[in-house]
Amino acid sequence: MPKHIVILSTLDTKGEEAGYLEGLIQAQGFKTILMDTSIGGEPTIRPDISSEEVAAAGGGNIRDIRASRNTGEVTPIMVRGASLKVLELLARGELDGIISFGGASNTTSATTVMKALPFGIPKLMVSSTASMPAYAAMYIGTKDITMMHSVVDISGLNDLTKAVLERAAGGICGMAAASEGAVKPKSTSPLIALSTFKFAEECGQHAMALLEKKAYTVIPFHAQGMGDKAMEELIDQGLFQAVFDLVPAGVSEELLGGNRAAGPHRLEAAGRAGIPQVVTPCGFDMLSCGPLGRREKRDPLWTTRELAKRKIFIPDEFRVQARTSAEELRDIAVLVAQKLNQAKGPVKILIPVKGWSTLSVEGADLYDPETDAVFAPALKERLRPGIEVSELPMEMNSAEFAGALVGALEGMMKESTR
Amino acid sequence: MTSNPKGVLILATMDTKGPEALYVRSRIKEHGGNPILMDLSTRGERKRSGADITSADVARAGGASLKQFALSQNREHNMAAMVCGALKMTDRLFRESRIQGVLGIGGISASLMAAEVMQSLPFGFPKMLVSSAAAAPGLSTRFLQTSDILLFNSVIEIAGLTSLLRNVLDRAVLAMLAMLQGQVTEPSTHGAKAIAMTMLSPCERCARSVRAGLEERGYRVVGFHATGMGDRAMEAMISKGLFQGVIDLATGGVGENLYGFMRDAGPHRLESAGSLGIPQIVSTCGVNHITPRKSEYTRKLERRRKYDLDKLRTWIRMSPRELKDVAALFARKLNQARGPVMVLIPLRGWSSVDSPGNPTYDPGKDRIFTAELRKTIKKEIRVVEVDANMEDPAFAAAVLRVAKEMFSEKGGCGPDLSE
Numbered sequence: 001m002p003k004h005i006v007i008l009s010t011l012d013t014k015g016e017e018a019g020y021l022e023g024l025i026q027a028q029g030f031k032t033i034l035m036d037t038s039i040g041g042e043p044t045i046r047p048d049i050s051s052e053e054v055a056a057a058g059g060g061n062i063r064d065i066r067a068s069r070n071t072g073e074v075t076p077i078m079v080r081g082a083s084l085k086v087l088e089l090l091a092r093g094e095l096d097g098i099i100s101f102g103g104a105s106n107t108t109s110a111t112t113v114m115k116a117l118p119f120g121i122p123k124l125m126v127s128s129t130a131s132m133p134a135y136a137a138m139y140i141g142t143k144d145i146t147m148m149h150s151v152v153d154i155s156g157l158n159d160l161t162k163a164v165l166e167r168a169a170g171g172i173c174g175m176a177a178a179s180e181g182a183v184k185p186k187s188t189s190p191l192i193a194l195s196t197f198k199f200a201e202e203c204g205q206h207a208m209a210l211l212e213k214k215a216y217t218v219i220p221f222h223a224q225g226m227g228d229k230a231m232e233e234l235i236d237q238g239l240f241q242a243v244f245d246l247v248p249a250g251v252s253e254e255l256l257g258g259n260r261a262a263g264p265h266r267l268e269a270a271g272r273a274g275i276p277q278v279v280t281p282c283g284f285d286m287l288s289c290g291p292l293g294r295r296e297k298r299d300p301l302w303t304t305r306e307l308a309k310r311k312i313f314i315p316d317e318f319r320v321q322a323r324t325s326a327e328e329l330r331d332i333a334v335l336v337a338q339k340l341n342q343a344k345g346p347v348k349i350l351i352p353v354k355g356w357s358t359l360s361v362e363g364a365d366l367y368d369p370e371t372d373a374v375f376a377p378a379l380k381e382r383l384r385p386g387i388e389v390s391e392l393p394m395e396m397n398s399a400e401f402a403g404a405l406v407g408a409l410e411g412m413m414k415e416s417t418r
Numbered sequence: 419m420t421s422n423p424k425g426v427l428i429l430a431t432m433d434t435k436g437p438e439a440l441y442v443r444s445r446i447k448e449h450g451g452n453p454i455l456m457d458l459s460t461r462g463e464r465k466r467s468g469a470d471i472t473s474a475d476v477a478r479a480g481g482a483s484l485k486q487f488a489l490s491q492n493r494e495h496n497m498a499a500m501v502c503g504a505l506k507m508t509d510r511l512f513r514e515s516r517i518q519g520v521l522g523i524g525g526i527s528a529s530l531m532a533a534e535v536m537q538s539l540p541f542g543f544p545k546m547l548v549s550s551a552a553a554a555p556g557l558s559t560r561f562l563q564t565s566d567i568l569l570f571n572s573v574i575e576i577a578g579l580t581s582l583l584r585n586v587l588d589r590a591v592l593a594m595l596a597m598l599q600g601q602v603t604e605p606s607t608h609g610a611k612a613i614a615m616t617m618l619s620p621c622e623r624c625a626r627s628v629r630a631g632l633e634e635r636g637y638r639v640v641g642f643h644a645t646g647m648g649d650r651a652m653e654a655m656i657s658k659g660l661f662q663g664v665i666d667l668a669t670g671g672v673g674e675n676l677y678g679f680m681r682d683a684g685p686h687r688l689e690s691a692g693s694l695g696i697p698q699i700v701s702t703c704g705v706n707h708i709t710p711r712k713s714e715y716t717r718k719l720e721r722r723r724k725y726d727l728d729k730l731r732t733w734i735r736m737s738p739r740e741l742k743d744v745a746a747l748f749a750r751k752l753n754q755a756r757g758p759v760m761v762l763i764p765l766r767g768w769s770s771v772d773s774p775g776n777p778t779y780d781p782g783k784d785r786i787f788t789a790e791l792r793k794t795i796k797k798e799i800r801v802v803e804v805d806a807n808m809e810d811p812a813f814a815a816a817v818l819r820v821a822k823e824m825f826s827e828k829g830g831c832g833p834d835l836s837e
Binding site for chain 2: 013028071072075103104105108119120122124128129130131132133134135136137138140141142143144145146147148149150151152153155156158159160161163164167170171172173174175177178179180183191196208212217218219220221222224225226227230234239299316318
């Protein structure tokens with residue numbers, strides 16, 4: 001059975017280019033489904049799914065949409081409609097890859113549609129605005145989207161735009177050929193999600209080695225905001241049997257306004273799924289507040305929290321970490337307790353008293369045991385019964401602490417399968 | 419001439435991503451490709467890392483050694499030396515036609531290094547970067563710059579050959595190999611009258627008419643999105659001699675560079691066509707607005723007139739002072755031009771954003787720019803006002819009339835528009 005590739009395009013202005021891409025993909029032996037998401041007017045080539053259908057699926061009417069001058073209002077209707085249409089196609093087994101191309105508006109819309117699709121489904125966005133500051137990050141979000149920077153605008157067919165579309169066609173066809181659809185968990189080796197970052201690297205490595213020795217498969221996520229947010233989403237997708245949350249700092253960064261903020265729903269998915277989770281306070285000892293230029297610019301984060309007066313770790317201009325205060329730790333404890341209290345599955349919290357990260361052990365830049373000491377009591381006070389907090393006289397990045405974490409998780413996993 | 423069809427250069431740091439890089443290499447081989455694995459690790463190498471080009475080789479090519487790296491605490495410096503070596507070795511592989519594509523994998527540091535190597539390769543040469551840091555704000559831009567790279571977000575860390583990671587790497591490998599086969603147009607512009615044109619969505623209608631009009635006359639028009647990066651890329655491609663003329667509709671990147679805002683197109687915007695001496699038609703879409711990041715808004719900026727382009731982009735009206743400064747900068751740059759230049763300025767708003775009735779429409783203030791430009795620009799350059807909005811058909815028609823004249827064989831400094 002041939003595989004299907006969906007092409008999203010605005011066929012009122014990009015018909016010629018979309019038609020060219022369609023031909024290239026068909027030439028490689030794939031079936032194409034051309035979906036028209038334009039709001040301007042009639043398509044210049046025939047789509048397989050018309051803008052009328054897309055608008056209707058989104059709860060709108062193409063005639064009103066075309067008449068409207070408010071693109072901010074009508075675009076979401078088309079995005080909603082296209083998202084529902086692609087999910088329909090996926091459910092019918094008629095979507096093995098998705099591709100789109102365009103400038104700022106198209107990229108925003110098309111990547112929003114792509115985000116509706118699960119991990120493992122190839123998604124390729126050819127964009128002339130991919131390289132704008134922070135845009136690619138926004139377009140990609142937490143998804144396995146490939147951004148291809150077209151450099152030139154895909155408008156008109158010339159040798160440069162053709163070269164881009166030909167490679168894009170190759171890219172999506174190759175990915176679709178490799179793909180087996182949405183990734184599903186395999187029962188042979190239980191999957192464990194693990195959050196980690198630079199300042200917990202050794203602990204993460206020890207833990208991974210220990211877990212893998214016990215035949216678990218560990219999937220690490222970079223806890224820089226997006227990575228751990230993606231972890232939450234894949235937990236929701238049902239991929240994992242347990243969560244090893246070494247670095248839940250996405251919660252504190254969100255609360256305090258730091259760079260690693262992971263959105264309002266971090267630390268919730270595992271509890272919702274009812275799977276076992278171990279949690280440490282690693283990353284609550286610092287606030288990511290770079291680049292350093294913000295200090296001179298009197299950035300609100302720096303002034304309201306008076307970061308300039310604190311202990312600061314500056315490895316380079318971008319990755320600046322300020323020490324968190326006792327008051328902040330109390331606030332973090334309240335929020336963490338609130339979230340974990342909702343958990344339907346078992347939870348254990350382990351605190352390495354001799355330093356929560358490489359930055360807060362004795363002699364390190366953010367070392368402050370008195371402040372650290374505020375956290376555990378505040379947390380215990382708020383946690384519901386049944387959630388155990390253990391304070392261990394160890395450093396975060398020690399083999400013994402990693403061992404304790406693995407022991408705690410294994411205990412819970414055995415309990416829960418019994 | 420390809421002596422090594424499907425030669426794929428793999429860039430990775432073997433000290434941290436050894437098994438993953440070897441997996442990529444073996445998958446490429448299985449599918450009939452010819453991989454060459456280059457090790458970019460700075461923190462020493464494992465014995466027999468298995469790389470085809472070892473990190474010691476790369477460091478040596480960069481004028482350093484692994485021993486030096488081990489002694490130095492300056493990681494950035496070490497990385498720079500490594501990149502320098504990798505650039506040299508990649509250039510050689512490229513010139514000897516031993517590689518037809520490049521595939522990098524890594525976290526933050528390896529992605530930064532691999533991206534720099536990719537950026538050195540020409541437009542049209544397949545480049546793919548599988549990165550766990552693809553969605554880190556601030557980094558994605560540094561990865562892509564002005565290069566036609568495919569940036570693949572791995573979502574999960576590239577550590578451990580789990581089924582999820584293999585799924586990602588398999589997709590990347592097959593995508594890379596598929597890009598190497600089948601028909602690929604040589605992205606050259608030889609033998610055609612190729613024109614570079616900047617545009618933005620607020621001058622899209624104008625750009626479309628100008629393109630259609632020029633194509634009718636046998637020109638090929640290559641568009642660049644003037645987002646700060648697209649127009650920067652255009653300058654680089656102009657310098658390589660790819661174009662016979664430039665229609666620079668959206669020149670806001672000049673002022674944005676002066677103030678360091680979102681559409682900043684670097685310090686050399688609006689200079690390449692002039693230094694090459696090819697004819698250029700310059701207009702002003704977006705020049706009278708600034709686009710700072712929301713986090714940079716001061717109370718003063720909050721009070722200015724604004725227009726929300728979409729949920730990501732807000733255009734703020736420039737102050738008279740800024741208009742004057744930017745006009746002077748335009749003049750300084752254009753005065754250096756060795757070829758013909760003509761400036762066309764619409765009298766009823768410079769884009770669809772500041773079209774009549776919209777909050778930032780202010781043709782009176784726009785003329786501050788025009789007056790200052792006329793005062794400081796050299797005599798040979800004509801500054802012509804057109805009584806229309808940028809998006810009106812009349813303005814596109816004026817651009818076309820000028821283009822027809824300036825891009826013709828005999829060149830010239832523009833037709834008489836004083837009809």
